[in-house]
Amino acid sequence: xxxxxNTVIILTVMxxxxxxxxxxxxxxxxxxxxxxxxxxxxxxxAINGAYQPLQWPKLYNLRMWTxxxxxxxxxxxxxxxxxxxxxxDIANFVTSTDNAAALDIWRGPAPGILRANLxxxxxxxxxxxxxxxxxxxxxxxxxxxxxxxxxxRLFGDVPLITTPQTPADNxxxxxxxxxxxxxxxxxxxxxxxxxxxxxSSYSGKDIGRASKGAAAGMLAKVYLTLGQYEKTLALxxxxxxxxxxxxxxxxxxxxxxxxxxxxxxxxVQYQGKTSYSFWxxxxxxxxxxxxxxxxxxxxxxGGYGWNQPTQEFVNAYESGDNRKDQTILYxxxxxxxxxxxxxxxxxxxxxxxxxxxxxxxxxxxxxNPADFPVLRYxxxxxxxAEALNELGRTSEAQAASTSINQGGPLNRVRRxxxxxxxxxxxxxxxxxxxxxxxxxxxxxxGHWWFDLIRINNGQYGLDFLxxxxxxxxxxxxxxxxxxxxxxxxxxxxxxxxGY
Amino acid sequence: MLVPMSVPISTGYSDIVVPSINLGKVxxxxxxxxxxxxxxxxxxxxxxxxxxxxxxxxxxxxxDTIPMYTGSIGLNQNLSIQHPGGYPINEFYGFVTNGIxxxxxxxDDYAVQVPGSDPFNRTSPGDIRFRDLNxxxxxxxxxxxxxxxxxxxxxxxxxxxxxxxxxxxxVFLQGIxxxxxxxxxxxxxxxxxxxVNQTTAVLDRWTGANTSNTMPRAVFNDPNKNTRVSxxxxxxxxxxxxxxxxxxxxxxxxxxxxxxxxxxxIYLSGQNLATFTKYSGFDPEVPSNGIDLxxxxxxxxxxxxxxxxx
Numbered sequence: 158x159x160x161x162x163n164t165v166i167i168l169t170v171m172x173x174x175x176x177x178x179x180x181x182x183x184x185x186x187x188x189x190x191x192x193x194x195x196x197x198x199x200x201x202x203a204i205n206g207a208y209q210p211l212q213w214p215k216l217y218n219l220r221m222w223t224x225x226x227x228x229x230x231x232x233x234x235x236x237x238x239x240x241x242x243x244x245x246d247i248a249n250f251v252t253s254t255d256n257a258a259a260l261d262i263w264r265g266p267a268p269g270i271l272r273a274n275l276x277x278x279x280x281x282x283x284x285x286x287x288x289x290x291x292x293x294x295x296x297x298x299x300x301x302x303x304x305x306x307x308x309x310r311l312f313g314d315v316p317l318i319t320t321p322q323t324p325a326d327n328x329x330x331x332x333x334x335x336x337x338x339x340x341x342x343x344x345x346x347x348x349x350x351x352x353x354x355x356x357s358s359y360s361g362k363d364i365g366r367a368s369k370g371a372a373a374g375m376l377a378k379v380y381l382t383l384g385q386y387e388k389t390l391a392l393x394x395x396x397x398x399x400x401x402x403x404x405x406x407x408x409x410x411x412x413x414x415x416x417x418x419x420x421x422x423x424x425v426q427y428q429g430k431t432s433y434s435f436w437x438x439x440x441x442x443x444x445x446x447x448x449x450x451x452x453x454x455x456x457x458x459g460g461y462g463w464n465q466p467t468q469e470f471v472n473a474y475e476s477g478d479n480r481k482d483q484t485i486l487y488x489x490x491x492x493x494x495x496x497x498x499x500x501x502x503x504x505x506x507x508x509x510x511x512x513x514x515x516x517x518x519x520x521x522x523x524x525n526p527a528d529f530p531v532l533r534y535x536x537x538x539x540x541x542a543e544a545l546n547e548l549g550r551t552s553e554a555q556a557a558s559t560s561i562n563q564g565g566p567l568n569r570v571r572r573x574x575x576x577x578x579x580x581x582x583x584x585x586x587x588x589x590x591x592x593x594x595x596x597x598x599x600x601x602x603g604h605w606w607f608d609l610i611r612i613n614n615g616q617y618g619l620d621f622l623x624x625x626x627x628x629x630x631x632x633x634x635x636x637x638x639x640x641x642x643x644x645x646x647x648x649x650x651x652x653x654x655g656y
Numbered sequence: 657m658l659v660p661m662s663v664p665i666s667t668g669y670s671d672i673v674v675p676s677i678n679l680g681k682v683x684x685x686x687x688x689x690x691x692x693x694x695x696x697x698x699x700x701x702x703x704x705x706x707x708x709x710x711x712x713x714x715x716x717x718x719x720d721t722i723p724m725y726t727g728s729i730g731l732n733q734n735l736s737i738q739h740p741g742g743y744p745i746n747e748f749y750g751f752v753t754n755g756i757x758x759x760x761x762x763x764d765d766y767a768v769q770v771p772g773s774d775p776f777n778r779t780s781p782g783d784i785r786f787r788d789l790n791x792x793x794x795x796x797x798x799x800x801x802x803x804x805x806x807x808x809x810x811x812x813x814x815x816x817x818x819x820x821x822x823x824x825x826x827v828f829l830q831g832i833x834x835x836x837x838x839x840x841x842x843x844x845x846x847x848x849x850x851x852v853n854q855t856t857a858v859l860d861r862w863t864g865a866n867t868s869n870t871m872p873r874a875v876f877n878d879p880n881k882n883t884r885v886s887x888x889x890x891x892x893x894x895x896x897x898x899x900x901x902x903x904x905x906x907x908x909x910x911x912x913x914x915x916x917x918x919x920x921x922i923y924l925s926g927q928n929l930a931t932f933t934k935y936s937g938f939d940p941e942v943p944s945n946g947i948d949l950x951x952x953x954x955x956x957x958x959x960x961x962x963x964x965x966x
Binding site for chain 1: 662663664665666667668669671722723724725728733734770771772773777778796797849850851876877879881
């Protein structure tokens with residue numbers, strides 16, 4: 158009897174075990190949570206995937222830099238008519254809740270946040286080298302905060318999602334307050350500063366990953382946006398010791414031959430040559446040269462004529478500013494790649510030059526390897542100058558420069574641009590001067606809109622927009638509408654006031 | 657009812673490639689009636705078969721109580737709604753039109769529709785007036801409502817066959833009644849927002865006070881969004897169609913035998929010979945969601961043939 162009993166047990170065990178081995182096969186054609194999160198390569202490919210949404214046209218390949226059009230630095234131009242209508246609508250301040258650009262910008266960060274959340278959930282339990290683990294967790298924190306920083310500035314209150322959602326979770330969260338979102342962003346960037354290595358410790362293919370300096374610079378910008386100038390200043394001073402310097406040539410910041418230069422804190426990396434489709438999400442080539450190249454010219458591969466600077470913007474250059482010739486194409490400007498510029502290329506008479514990559518480097522529309530700058534040291538110096546000025550240390554903010562890497566922060570940036578030092582301005586006058594410097598230095602890199610909406614709770618932006626004739630702009634336009642499609646999928650979301 | 661799951665974008669998962677889920681409970685109630693009759697016998701044979709079905713479908717319950725919006729045609733705006741409050745599947749959902757603003761005063765006196773600084777970026781005379789359903793003084797997404805049912809109430813078919821001596825004739829009619837179609841082609845054919853071909857319907861457009869109360873002004877970019885999802889492009893989808901007529905003649909057996917054939921028949925047949933409908937689009941036979949966007953119309957086919965059996 159006992160033998161039988163044992164045999165039955167053994168048989169049962171055998172059946173169960175053979176069953177599990179035979180039937181419970183992991184899918185061989187895809188990865189899933191049961192056959193992933195095991196090796197160092199898994200962790201690295203996961204974090205690489207979390208960077209990817211930055212490259213998409215929903216963010217830095219198109220939408221982020223078109224925000225300079227909203228801010229009045231330029232017009233869409235392009236093919237005219239309804240080409241870029243969603244950007245025209247935002248720039249004319251007639252944005253509706255089905256605006257395609259707002260939908261893109263809502264869509265862009267979401268997969269990045271999910272991928273970062275998956276890493277933060279799974280990587281801590283992996284048995285991989287501690288150094289690599291810390292770096293990857295730091296990168297995930299950096300990326301999650303970067304995505305939320307885009308969302309919170311453009312949409313205000315947004316759902317706060319810090320763990321990957323499953324169908325069992327509440328998939329329809331309501332909006333968390335801006336304060337809660339900023340708390341997460343600050344916490345993430347702070348932790349990223351602790352976890353990430355300095356830029357100098359990256360080599361080879363890892364150059365361009367988020368670093369300690371990148372996280373510190375982003376956090377400085379967060380505090381600047383919140384008006385916490387002491388914290389901004391402390392971070393800017395900390396960055397000075399991390400080896401960042403201004404490039405002697407302004408245009409090196411946009412040149413694919415000098416990518417990740419000493420001035421760069423963080424840029425979206427593009428490879429140029431790719432087996433991926435240019436138009437799909439997985440684009441590895443930069444769109445910006447293709448899109449901003451003058452239409453009907455043969456300056457660059459593509460040449461869709463987007464982002465044509467306005468006369469008002471061009472007039473804003475101080476005389477002698479060497480950035481003008483490096484930023485815009487105007488009648489009589491130096492030839493581009495041996496080709497003369499014709500004002501007939503543009504409806505405003507101007508085109509962008511900053512991001513153009515000659516055909517010797519990028520022969521086709523889909524081959525541009527240039528990175529897109531997200532944060533560079535000139536931005537940090539201008540943040541430092543602004544923080545000093547707002548803290549009442551106006552004279553330090555406009556301290557003289559002795560070289561582009563010596564002296565007061567504002568005047569170092571001006572010196573590189575070939576301009577004289579600013580000195581003796583009042584706090585209010587210097588505030589204007591610094592913002593003007595930001596507008597010219599960072600033009601078309603997607604910063605101007607954020608500057609307009611952050612200062613004086615956006616009143617600075619409204620005053621500016623009204624002054625250039627955009628009288629439609631009202632306080633509701635300081636935020637984009639939550640896409641109607643999303644509200645329909647998640648009725649717990651409220652719409653922004655006025656839409 | 658299996659439908660694509662509605663996934664908020666904020667989850668990070670695709671809101672476009674989504675799993676199908678069992679949405680909930682749908683009730684279909686109706687009556688089906690089939691009549692087959694032999695009208696005459698003898699040398700002249702006439703048979704008739706007729707069937708009609710009446711059906712009403714209603715969504716009784718969704719998995720969660722949240723209505724689902726579906727039927728996007730690439731406009732960032734959905735055309736249809738799945739609503740648990742007893743509404744049919746794919747009910748159209750959008751704004752209700754209320755004539756056309758004839759004067760600037762009409763615009764100024766009405767709820768704020770699209771504000772702006774000039775006639776090229778704001779609601780202006782010649783634009784469609786949409787109803788302010790919640791009376792809050794502005795026209796926004798909360799002013800949308802149920803616009804019509806794309807599911808037919810009646811589906812019917814009538815087949816008559818006649819035969820006399822060697823001749824045979826069959827006439828097959830088919831149709832539906834009581835459904836609505838969203839004629840999405842008109843967004844482009846009557847949009848008047850960009851320089852593309854339009855139908856002659858736009859010749860009757862608004863060109864000044866009291867010139868039209870149905871076809872809006874032609875204005876670049878359509879600032880008022882006259883082409884937004886509304887009852888403007890919703891049409892009655894009822895139709896009756898002569899689906900097939902076939903006339904045949906079978907050779908008498910004596911002649912067939914002489915030609916060493918066991919039988920021979922010649923025939924002439926026509927498909928889709930005529931359609932009776934008020935629908936303005938190419939073809940009222942559209943997908944079951946009732947959205948007509950580039951639906952290729954059925955072709956009229958005339959065929960003649962000979963059947964020979966040895």
